[in-house]
Amino acid sequence: MPYRFNFTGRRTLRQSDFRLEVSELLTPLNTTLSLTGDVLDGFAGVPGARLVVEAYRHNEAQRRDLGPVARFKNGSPVVFDRFSDGAHVLFRIKVVDPATRRLLALAPRIRPFGAKDRGGRREKMLPVQFAGENDRMGGQIWSIRFELEHPTLLLDRSRAGFDYVNDPKFRLLALPRILRDILLYAFVLQAGRRPKWASSWQRFVEDRLGVDGCPDDENLSGSVLEDYMDDAAKWIEEAVAVFSEQNKLGAIAR
Amino acid sequence: MKRTLRAFTAEGIGELKALLAICREERKTFPEEFDRLSADERYTDPLGDGREIDDERKFSSRLDLAGYLLSVLGPSYASALLESPGPVPGTGHGIWPWLSVVYWRQCIGRVAGRDRVGAEKRWILKTDFRDRNYHYMAFPVSLHLSVADFGPDALEAFLGGPVSENSAFSHECASRQEIMQNPAALQTAVWLYHAKSAKKKLRRRIASQKDPGNIRNFVRVLQQFGMTMDFFDREDAKILWTMLPKAFNRFKQKRIPWDEDLT
Structure with a gap:
């Protein structure tokens, strides 16, 4: 049995002590973090103990200091703008004493919640790639290719030096439109024969954006079809509005 | 052309x-x-x-x-x-x-x-x-x-x-997440091993496994500190620098490196 010395009393945070979720949309890497009461109570009495989250992939890392543990609010969003998406990103959660630099607690190599559900591989909801020769862009800087496995966001290769992800105008103008186009395709154009990836987008809208009311698309005909279209359109518009609010797109416009 | x-x-x-x-x-x-x-x-x-x-x-x-x-x-x-x-x-x-x-x-x-x-x-x-x-x-x-x-x-x-x-320094560092992901570690490595006047811009014998304070030793020290201490920002390099064991003394110059770099 291997023995490890732990002279400093460092605590190991276990998977059951926290929940870290990643939003899979095309924004800088967005996560939400929640800690159990045990962790919050355990460090609330330690003066100055701060909560820190680090995201890392290959040789790149970014840290976010979430402030004193005692004042941490569960479900707080944590944005890592150095990463455009969550593919292959792992996380470390630390509780540190900034005065002495001592590590009070550590959770290393965290795979975000949901990643293990698919055999340990995180699948992107919206892969991004430059348009190929066969993709007809017609001068547009972005377009969506709808495939069996997922929709793919295509970007104009001739503007490859342009920082799409961090450009505020692109985010302001394109992101709501991308979400609307994808939802319209899956839930309106393909009503009754939704693509299999539609369920993950429905989960995203319901769980992350908190917009319920996605209509059922069985037995669509006559007035049922008309009602379905009305309900789906309202659901989509509400989803796009909430998405824009959550991503503070209004602040960019001002 | x-x-x-x-x-x-x-x-x-x-x-x-x-x-x-x-x-x-x-x-x-x-x-x-x-x-x-x-x-x-x-x-x-x-x-x-x-x-x-x-x-x-x-x-x-x-x-x-x-x-x-x-x-x-x-x-x-x-x-x-x-x-x-x-x-x-x-x-x-x-x-x-x-x-x-x-x-x-x-x-x-x-x-x-x-x-x-x-x-x-x-x-x-x-x-x-x-x-x-x-x-x-x-x-x-x-x-x-x-x-x-x-x-x-x-x-x-x-x-x-x-x-x-391909220099041993850049290859060793780039293959170690402990250095590349951590600005404090990366800054300290540069302070230790950079030599402005040398032809290859590096101190001598930094990759030699026989000599103390080589780059592999540095990674091992970082791994040990990583279990108990939290260094991340470039400013933390000053603390890391002062905590390095004696094996690194031959790479520590008499000047204080952050007087120039972190102003």
């Missing part, structure tokens, strides 16, 4: 592999074959947006090379090309081997009077974590993107030396 950027197709990469194999077998290079391959439209595709490079440019160091390629490609596009899956699985974007072939004369070193062609992974970018830090063109660009924020000393330490040589 200015040339429009191109990228090897899957067939082009196959041709390059064959050419490298012949060079190694015959123990010599075939200049006309390298020049033909980089210009052959059967094996290369234009990159689309008409960017151009000067194929006669001589690079004084890997730093000069990386700076030039980044000025042509731009940081965002270069990052995207480094992450690209490429025409053949596991080989990255075809532009990187194409650039190696365009500047092949500067990539090939001389050993005992003979041309040294170098391993395939130095010409064709491997996407595997262990192998990708060997490429003549992609690795300097990738390092430049990672360490540029740490100032000219860091760029010199990581990218000093000729294009044909």
